[in-house]
Amino acid sequence: MSEHSHGDANLTRNQALVLETLSAADGSLSAYTILDHLRDKGFRAPLQVYRALDRLVELGLVHRLETLNAFVVCRRSDCEGHGTVAFTICKKCDNVAELTGEEIAGTLNSVAVDVGFALEKSTVELRGICGACRAG
């Protein structure tokens, strides 16, 4: 049983392998890094990774980080349908965290409405130093 409410069932072998790899990783991984991790499981071509990632992103189990061209497993318990996700990405330890709460989504929606923009998808990625690194 997965930590995710929607479960990992119905995943194909390739999808499950990619998800496992991302889950085991500290921070985010590029598609080609995932490929390297899975060569001894039979992976040969980038497309095998990209196709699995497409599906996992679609399911909300994985998020794509646009500023890194990389992917990270969703670690929220309520992954399903969280439309607007904001990420903090630590420059020192590469830790990636999802910011929860409606504050950001609310502000973005409100600003979009102000300018007459029909908002469909938000990308919010914050670069800086995480709490742990500041303390340590």
Add this chain to the structure above:
Amino acid sequence: MSEHSHGDANLTRNQALVLETLSAADGSLSAYTILDHLRDKGFRAPLQVYRALDRLVELGLVHRLETLNAFVVCRRSDCEGHGTVAFTICKKCDNVAELTGEEIAGTLNSVAVDVGFALEKSTVELRGICGACRAG
């Protein structure tokens, strides 16, 4: 005289050519599209474009759109030092607009403080349909 308060002075030939190309464009352009536009001005290699873009971004005259791997000229009159920039990107007409106002920056800062994250740089890119396209 430029429309930008900080002016275009002190730009090298290559930087000026790249900036002109971006200014003449409707929406955003990829580095390689810029290269193609400038081949008859003597440009031969991607690096000529990337180096100019690096400087222009540094100066705040150009912004990079992470979700598109593309670049857009800054059309704000007060370009200088606008730390947090949010963009709306229209799916239909590819128009890119910068959202002004402190609302977004304020919210992001506040949320970052809440989780102990030392925020250095924000990337906010909103995908949807612009007002003009909705009306038309």
Add this chain to the structure above:
DNA sequence: GTGGCATATGTTATATTATTACACAAACCA
């Protein structure tokens, strides 16, 4: 002015990220 330095440039090669195209196989349903 000469020499050193920082900055910009030109060019080739390479690295990294992502997709197209085509053939095949398994699952599923009519």
Add this chain to the structure above:
DNA sequence: TGGTTTGTGTAATAATATAACATATGCCAC
């Protein structure tokens, strides 16, 4: 059964970005 969808394997290619090295140019100290 046959047809459709979905997933897969593989090779080739496209698109984006950087490394490495040589050369030039402007500027300042001396």
